[in-house]
Amino acid sequence: MSRDDDGGEEGRLVALIDMDCFYVQVFVRSQPELKGKPVAVLQYSNAIDGGSSAIAVSYEARALGVKRGMRKKEIKEISGDVVCVVMPNHRDKADLTMFRSASSEVMAILAEHATIFERASIDEAYIDITANVKKMIGLPINKEKLCRTYIAGSTAGTQQQDQLLQWSEHISGLSHHAYDYKLTLAALHVQMIRSKILSETQFTCSAGVGANKIVAKLAAGTHKPDAQTIIPPDNIAALYETINFTKIRNFGGKLGKVMQEELGINKASELVKFTQADLVSRYGDKTGNWIYHIARGRDSDPVKHRAMVKQSACSKNFPQGIKKADELKKWLTGLSEELEERLAFELSDNKRVATQFTVGMRLKSAGSTSVQMPLTTSASDHIMNCAERCLKKRGVSWTDEGDGVLADPIYMVSLCAGRFVAAPEPGGSNIYNMLKNMEIQKGGASPSEKVVSTNSSKGKERMGKENIPNNSLAGFFTPQPCSTTQIRTPPSGVASVPAASKSAVWNTLSEEDTQIMLETKNKKPATEKLFTLQTDKTKCPQCGKTVLESKLAEHLDFHVARDLQRQIESELRREDPASNRSPAIPGIKRKVPQIRQTAKKQKLVASPSSKSIASFFKKT
Numbered sequence: 001m002s003r004d005d006d007g008g009e010e011g012r013l014v015a016l017i018d019m020d021c022f023y024v025q026v027f028v029r030s031q032p033e034l035k036g037k038p039v040a041v042l043q044y045s046n047a048i049d050g051g052s053s054a055i056a057v058s059y060e061a062r063a064l065g066v067k068r069g070m071r072k073k074e075i076k077e078i079s080g081d082v083v084c085v086v087m088p089n090h091r092d093k094a095d096l097t098m099f100r101s102a103s104s105e106v107m108a109i110l111a112e113h114a115t116i117f118e119r120a121s122i123d124e125a126y127i128d129i130t131a132n133v134k135k136m137i138g139l140p141i142n143k144e145k146l147c148r149t150y151i152a153g154s155t156a157g158t159q160q161q162d163q164l165l166q167w168s169e170h171i172s173g174l175s176h177h178a179y180d181y182k183l184t185l186a187a188l189h190v191q192m193i194r195s196k197i198l199s200e201t202q203f204t205c206s207a208g209v210g211a212n213k214i215v216a217k218l219a220a221g222t223h224k225p226d227a228q229t230i231i232p233p234d235n236i237a238a239l240y241e242t243i244n245f246t247k248i249r250n251f252g253g254k255l256g257k258v259m260q261e262e263l264g265i266n267k268a269s270e271l272v273k274f275t276q277a278d279l280v281s282r283y284g285d286k287t288g289n290w291i292y293h294i295a296r297g298r299d300s301d302p303v304k305h306r307a308m309v310k311q312s313a314c315s316k317n318f319p320q321g322i323k324k325a326d327e328l329k330k331w332l333t334g335l336s337e338e339l340e341e342r343l344a345f346e347l348s349d350n351k352r353v354a355t356q357f358t359v360g361m362r363l364k365s366a367g368s369t370s371v372q373m374p375l376t377t378s379a380s381d382h383i384m385n386c387a388e389r390c391l392k393k394r395g396v397s398w399t400d401e402g403d404g405v406l407a408d409p410i411y412m413v414s415l416c417a418g419r420f421v422a423a424p425e426p427g428g429s430n431i432y433n434m435l436k437n438m439e440i441q442k443g444g445a446s447p448s449e450k451v452v453s454t455n456s457s458k459g460k461e462r463m464g465k466e467n468i469p470n471n472s473l474a475g476f477f478t479p480q481p482c483s484t485t486q487i488r489t490p491p492s493g494v495a496s497v498p499a500a501s502k503s504a505v506w507n508t509l510s511e512e513d514t515q516i517m518l519e520t521k522n523k524k525p526a527t528e529k530l531f532t533l534q535t536d537k538t539k540c541p542q543c544g545k546t547v548l549e550s551k552l553a554e555h556l557d558f559h560v561a562r563d564l565q566r567q568i569e570s571e572l573r574r575e576d577p578a579s580n581r582s583p584a585i586p587g588i589k590r591k592v593p594q595i596r597q598t599a600k601k602q603k604l605v606a607s608p609s610s611k612s613i614a615s616f617f618k619k620t
Contacts (some may be wrong), residue, residue: 011179013130013186014303016216017110017193019226022123023056026102026202027085038064038082040075045086052086059225091334092314096122105201105309113193116303116475126213128303129189131387136185139346143168149187150223152208153235160223182231183209187230194228212299215239217249241269249293255287271295308350308420312342315414323365326405328396328413331407335415336383347423354417357383359390362412369394375417386417394615 019025023041028034037063053076057068064079075082087094105123109115114127146164155211156166164464164505174181190207197205207228208219215236219229222239231239245268246256262282265271272295280288290464293299314335346352362368371390376382396406539546542559 011130012128012211012302013192013209014134014180014212014216015127015129015186015207016120016213016220017106017125017127017190017197017207018220018224019123019203019204019205021056021058021201022103023087023099024058026099027101029202030098031085034085035039036060038066040066040070040082040084040142041499042084042086044089053112054285055086055087068311072167091338093314093334093338102201102203104290104601106197106203108452109197109200110193111307113196113555116305118303118306119309126216126303131185132189133182133185136189137182137211140170141168145188145191146184148230149191149229152219152222152229152231153236153238155238155342162597177312179211183230188229194226203321211465213295213301213303214249215297218243218247221247233297233474237269237272240271240416241494243268245271250434259291269294283326291602308346308352310420311416312339312354313414314338314342315360315412315418317412317589318410321409321411322413323406323409325406328406328410331413332387332415333380333384334411336380336387339383339415339417340378340380346420347378348614351423352420353423354420356417356419357386357390357412358416358418359387360412361391361394361396361410363394363396364409364411366394366408368412378417383415 024039026031027039037058039058040061041056042052043055044052049179053069054066055068056371057066061075061079061082064082066075066078066082070078072084075084075311087096089095099122106123107117107119107125110125111131114129115131116128117228118126120126143164143557148160149164150160151163154163155167156162171178171181171184176326186209190209194205194207197203204226206220206226208221208223208231209228210219210231211233213589215231218239219231222229244266246252246260251259259265263270265276265429265522271291274292276289276292283291298604317617322331343354346354354375356372358370358372360368360370371393373390374388375386394409396410404555451483538548538553540559542556545555547555
């Protein structure tokens with residue numbers, strides 16, 4: 001039975017591309033002599049407790065009984081033929097640079113051949129190919145190109161040829177509007193993508209194709225490696241009969257354990273027996289309804305365009321725990337430098353900067369905990385200081401007080417930067433810069449060069465060659481200083497004040513952050529890749545509203561447009577006597593007189609003593 005495309009969820013065509021043993025494949029590409037051999041990738045080189053554990057195992061090694069998580073000693077006991085390779089090391093921890101670079105190659109191909117591309121991890125991505133398939137409607141289906149395609153939930157047995165033969169007979173009589181026909185076209189498109197990945201990167205991958213991300217992920221895991229599986233909507237129930245419900249996306253964590261205990265189920269197909277009302281009463285309206293639809297293979301979560309990661313993080317686990325303060329400081333220094341390098345990459349390649357910093361840790365007594373704070377620079381020294389302050393908030397300090405032993409051993413530390421925003425461009429294009437440049441081109445100095453203003457108890461004192469009225473264009477754009485009660489002087493002992501102190505940014509930083517910025521600027525380490533991000537808030541000089549520094553220019557543009565409109569309307573009313581209306585009388589609807597559109601009334605007259613916004617736009 002085939003369903004027609006009704007424009008709903010079943011009209012969507014979603015695929016999950018999953019790289020096969022990605023870490024192993026990257027090693028094999030760099031060391032061709034490993035091809036075809038059983039390979040296990042170890043996280044680090046360590047002879048303690050049987051050596052490091054395997055984080056990736058090739059299919060050849062899996063056939064011998066080697067599993068991920070086994071230590072080197074166990075692997076060698078199973079088979080001495082298994083080649084154990086160690087992850088590249090940098091700062092005494094695994095270096096993923098080579099693997100991130102390889103991942104970028106794959107993701108670029110996926111983004112090129114999909115309408116919507118969502119990166120899920122270093123070796124996985126969802127693609128929405130609904131629009132791509134619409135362009136293929138009417139094309140003949142070449143079964144030979146589907147030689148590595150399986151049909152999930154097929155009644156034709158497990159042999160791929162039998163499944164494909166039955167499926168070919170099924171779609172032969174379908175119209176081009178039938179979903180199963182489009183699903184087959186999607187399989188051809190995904191096969192083309194997989195072939196291109198193989199030819200350009202030498203990597204194989206598996207894929208699942210279905211109506212949503214849930215079923216696409218389930219299908220991708222049914223046949224590996226170097227294969228793809230499609231799942232027709234009518235076959236979802238049959239597929240659920242063969243898998244554990246914890247294999248379903250988002251059911252593998254705490255929610256899945258709770259459901260398994262409360263509902264007493266194991267197979268995904270057992271979820272169907274619970275009514276919607278029952279699930280809502282147990283897990284709440286949102287979660288209960290979501291589980292009800294997932295049990296029937298329905299998922300409304302769309303593929304969201306995300307080609308870049310949401311966060312940049314680095315971490316280190318300590319199986320034996322860290323007990324010495326100097327050892328903690330050493331690892332935090334290395335992690336800070338690593339995070340600085342990643343943020344420098346985000347700035348140069350993706351033109352974005354992080355605004356939030358998080359330190360996570362796992363303590364012996366307190367368990368897992370984390371602390372967040374704003375991130376104002378990517379310099380490793382600043383990151384290090386932020387980490388120290390975060391740890392102090394949780395009662396952890398690396399100061400050499402006493403014997404330098406930590407009161408609570410640490411088993412994991414992670415540094416994470418997130419909430420990325422577009423990096424501010426120097427002299428970015430906005431109304432403020434446009435008008436300022438126009439004034440400079442006319443031969444005058446910029447507004448900020450013409451006037452310097454300070455607040456005093458007696459009022460505003462103007463200094464400069466000319467006084468500019470507040471209602472003029474230059475006066476409007478002249479930066480207004482904060483009140484004297486808001487100005488914070490730099491910390492004592494500092495010889496010079498950085499350029500940033502001339503703006504409102506200096507006044508919004510805490511004294512501790514200010515000291516850190518000064519120390520970072522004066523230190524200037526050789527490896528420093530410093531960029532400053534205006535993440536602090538400041539008050540708009542026009543309305544007093546608190547806005548982000550990075551959004552201030554955009555906010556001022558709003559005032560320009562609003563004041564321009566008001567001034568034009570004001571001058572039109574001043575010239576037209578008909579606009580000087582008497583006060584409205586309650587209950588009486590007054591007829592609005594028509595304004596005669598004469599050349600005189602359209603002309604905007606500016607005061608000779610002031611330069612108005614409206615007159616600024618006139619041709620001279």
